[in-house]
Amino acid sequence: MNRQELVNLIKxxxxxxxxxxxxxxxxxxxxxxxxxxxxxxxxxxxxxxxxDLCVSYKINTAFYESMGIRGWESLQRTVEYIPSxxxxxxxxxxxxxxxxxxxxxxxxFETYKFDAVTVAPYMGRDSVEPFLQFSEKxxxxxxxxxxxxxxxxxxxxxxxxxLFEKVLKTCMEWGTPDNMMFVVGATQSSSQxxxxxxxxxxxxxxxxxxxxxxxxxxxISLQAMNKDCGLLVxxxxxxxxxxxxxxxxxxxxxxxxxxQLEMASYLNKMVAAA
Amino acid sequence: MNRQELVNLIKxxxxxxxxxxxxxxxxxxxxxxxxxxxxxxxxxxxxxxxxDLCVSYKINTAFYESMGIRGWESLQRTVEYIPSxxxxxxxxxxxxxxxxxxxxxxxxFETYKFDAVTVAPYMGRDSVEPFLQFSEKxxxxxxxxxxxxxxxxxxxxxxxxxLFEKVLKTCMEWGTPDNMMFVVGATQSSSQxxxxxxxxxxxxxxxxxxxxxxxxxxxISLQAMNKDCGLLVxxxxxxxxxxxxxxxxxxxxxxxxxxQLEMASYLNKMVAAA
Numbered sequence: 001m002n003r004q005e006l007v008n009l010i011k012x013x014x015x016x017x018x019x020x021x022x023x024x025x026x027x028x029x030x031x032x033x034x035x036x037x038x039x040x041x042x043x044x045x046x047x048x049x050x051x052d053l054c055v056s057y058k059i060n061t062a063f064y065e066s067m068g069i070r071g072w073e074s075l076q077r078t079v080e081y082i083p084s085x086x087x088x089x090x091x092x093x094x095x096x097x098x099x100x101x102x103x104x105x106x107x108x109f110e111t112y113k114f115d116a117v118t119v120a121p122y123m124g125r126d127s128v129e130p131f132l133q134f135s136e137k138x139x140x141x142x143x144x145x146x147x148x149x150x151x152x153x154x155x156x157x158x159x160x161x162x163l164f165e166k167v168l169k170t171c172m173e174w175g176t177p178d179n180m181m182f183v184v185g186a187t188q189s190s191s192q193x194x195x196x197x198x199x200x201x202x203x204x205x206x207x208x209x210x211x212x213x214x215x216x217x218x219x220i221s222l223q224a225m226n227k228d229c230g231l232l233v234x235x236x237x238x239x240x241x242x243x244x245x246x247x248x249x250x251x252x253x254x255x256x257x258x259x260q261l262e263m264a265s266y267l268n269k270m271v272a273a274a
Numbered sequence: 275m276n277r278q279e280l281v282n283l284i285k286x287x288x289x290x291x292x293x294x295x296x297x298x299x300x301x302x303x304x305x306x307x308x309x310x311x312x313x314x315x316x317x318x319x320x321x322x323x324x325x326d327l328c329v330s331y332k333i334n335t336a337f338y339e340s341m342g343i344r345g346w347e348s349l350q351r352t353v354e355y356i357p358s359x360x361x362x363x364x365x366x367x368x369x370x371x372x373x374x375x376x377x378x379x380x381x382x383f384e385t386y387k388f389d390a391v392t393v394a395p396y397m398g399r400d401s402v403e404p405f406l407q408f409s410e411k412x413x414x415x416x417x418x419x420x421x422x423x424x425x426x427x428x429x430x431x432x433x434x435x436x437l438f439e440k441v442l443k444t445c446m447e448w449g450t451p452d453n454m455m456f457v458v459g460a461t462q463s464s465s466q467x468x469x470x471x472x473x474x475x476x477x478x479x480x481x482x483x484x485x486x487x488x489x490x491x492x493x494i495s496l497q498a499m500n501k502d503c504g505l506l507v508x509x510x511x512x513x514x515x516x517x518x519x520x521x522x523x524x525x526x527x528x529x530x531x532x533x534q535l536e537m538a539s540y541l542n543k544m545v546a547a548a
Contacts (some may be wrong), residue, residue: 022374062370062377068385069346076343093370095394096336097421100296103336111342120369120394122416124423142396147371149398152444153437158430170426202531 001087001115001271002136003178006204007228009055009085014264016229018056018089018206018258020236021046022063027241029248039074040062044081046240049249052189053125053260056087056232058206059114059185079112087232088114089140089206101130109137116140118183118206119166125174132175139180141171144196146185146209168199177202184224186215186233197230204230210259211238217259221266227274229267235259275361275389276410280478281502283329283359289537290503291530292330292363294510295320295352296337301515303522313338313348316522318355320514323523327534330361330506333388353386361506362388363414363480367511369394375404383411388412392457392480395441399448413454415445418470420459420483442473451476458498458524460489460507467497471504478504484533485512491533495540498499501548503541509533525532 001009001148021043025033028042035041047057059078064071079111082088094104094117116138119131131139144154144164154164170184184196186209196205205224209215210233217233225231239259243251275283279418284290295317299307302316309315321331322447333352338345356362368378368391382391390412393405405413418428418438428438458470460483479498483489484507491507499505513533515526 024377060374060377062374062381063370066377066381066385068381069343069350072343072346091398093368093394094336096334096365096367097419097423100334100336103298103334103340107336107340108343111340120367120396122396122427123367123392123419123421124426124428126421126423128423145371145397147397147400149371149400149402152398153396153441154398156432156437156440157439158432163427163430163432166430167427181445272453 006055006087008233009087010229013052013055014267015053015055015260016231016233016263017054017259019046019050019054019232019239019256020058020060020091020208020234022060022236023240024063025067029244029246031246037070037074037077037197039067039071040077043074043078044193045249046080046252049253050239051083051086053253053256054086055087057082058089058091058234060236061090061092076112079114083163086235087116090114090117093118093120093142094265095123095127097123098126098130100126105134109134116181118142121171128171129174138181139175140206141167141180141182143168143182143184144188144192145183146187146213146215150185165199168196172200172203177204181206183208185209186217186220187213190223191220193220197224197226201226203232204232204233206232208233217262221263225266225270229270231259233263279437280329280361283361284503284541287326287329288541289327289329289534290505290507290537291328291533292332292506292508292513293320293324293328293513293530294365294508295334296334296481296510298337299341303518303520305520306424311344311348311351312538313341314351317348317352319523320526321355324513324530325357327527327530328360330363331356332363332365332508334510335364335366346415350386351370353388356433361390367392367394367416369397369401371397372400372404376414379405379408383408392416395445402445403448406453411453413449414480415441415454415456417442417456417458418462418466419457420461420487420489424459432510439473444471446474446477452477455480457482459483460491460494461487464493465496467494470501471498475500477506478506480506480508482508485509491536495537499540499544503544507537510546
């Protein structure tokens with residue numbers, strides 16, 4: 001999916017919600033365990049219940065990998081089930097020397113046909129560039145993440161800024177707003193969020209940390225929205241584990257609907273302000 | 275495998291060679307393509323030909339992931355085929371927020387039963403610590419890597435050193451020489467290698483970059499060996515693609531044998547110097 005298609009999708013659906021399918025077989029409703037593929041059965045119900053409210057699904061590969069080969073089967077069924085026209089993200093945080101990153105890019109863009117994959121930048125240019133060589137595909141590079149550990153290295157001073165700023169500025173020399181996004185955690189302070197938007201005015205941000213991790217949808221929206229919206233805000237546990245009974249998908253829909261309505265209000269403010 | 279067992283293994287085999295199974299189906303001898311699982315057939319022959327000469331095998335997961343589910347089947351067959359008593363490394367470069375890193379640790383330590391996994395440190399403490407919670411298992415954290423991109427961030431000044439030094443020093447507060455190693459590229463200068471050994475005197479280093487990437491086995495051995503050896507030197511392409519005919523495994527063995535003999539001489543120098 002290209003940038004304009006994503007921007008149009010957000011306008012049409014009045015949503016920039018990304019639903020995170022961090023599906024843990026230990027946490028799904030017990031009645032699903034009799035299915036041949038309980039994880040897929042769960043994801044299918046969540047997708048059916050939320051596909052009109054979100055513009056993206058993000059699959060956290062770790063939860064699938066940990067189940068071995070049947071986990072990858074669940075992942076493949078899930079990504080194939082997501083309706084075309086919805087932006088798909090492999091949250092895999094890959095990154096290695098050039099010939100190996102090329103293999104990872106092929107994995108997620110060709111073998112599983114995702115639109116985007118999250119990329120860890122520590123190994124530098126040749127670890128990131130292979131993900132930028134695919135038409136209408138995206139590298140979503142870790143910038144400033146939502147977890148406490150973001151302080152350990154990302155917020156270390158480098159030159160006249162922090163390491164994450166160096167990462168953003170350097171990566172913007174390699175990619176464009178048409179093939180590169182950044183991960184920016186919703187748990188960061190509002191001044192930090194506004195500052196990051198100034199650093200990267202045109203790139204989309206994938207924003208985790210809303211919901212279970214405590215980040216504020218209002219803060220991230222007011223501080224970091226740009227004229228094209230420029231945000232994909234992810235909620236995982238807050239939506240997919242909203243309920244635990246037979247009607248878990250209805251509960252997930254209710255929470256997704258709340259997010260979507262709140263997002264519509266911020267999109268309207270943006271239009272009014274323009 | 276614990277540290278003492280690894281040290282004993284190195285002494286017994288007079289080797290600190292790690293053979294990297296970066297097996298690319300495009301590069302293996304054509305006569306293997308008629309096998310049901312050509313990648314495993316190749317790996318099996320390489321393992322049979324080198325298992326007495328090396329102390330470790332490193333599986334680069336990207337090459338398996340890119341083939342989808344049958345790639346994971348090849349990976350699983352390969353790790354199960356490696357004789358017990360040889361140190362197994364999943365070169366997967368994972369790292370994410372805590373609950374996700376826990377899933378990755380389970381993937382490689384429990385589902386596939388590797389001894390060690392490579393870990394990307396950018397996300398900080400809660401992304402690394404889950405890999406340290408498993409008895410006799412190892413996190414091998416990226417320190418200073420062998421690729422050109424290591425200059426982009428790892429060699430940026432942070433405080434009174436470089437970023438990679440900050441990473442090493444900080445990670446050494448989280449792990450011990452019994453559960454944490456570092457990736458240190460053989461392509462770095464000899465002064466850099468010696469300096470890194472001073473920073474982390476007791477940790478094992480996993481050293482890629484010898485062979486196809488141009489690093490020197492002599493340099494790394496003279497500069498970075500410690501009293502327990504403290505090195506696992508990896509060669510991938512230089513060994514596994516040494517030949518391309520029916521006798522490719524014999525060619526691989528010859529190159530592995532050269533490395534092992536050279537390593538034995540450095541180990542003897544170390545004993546003589548002690």
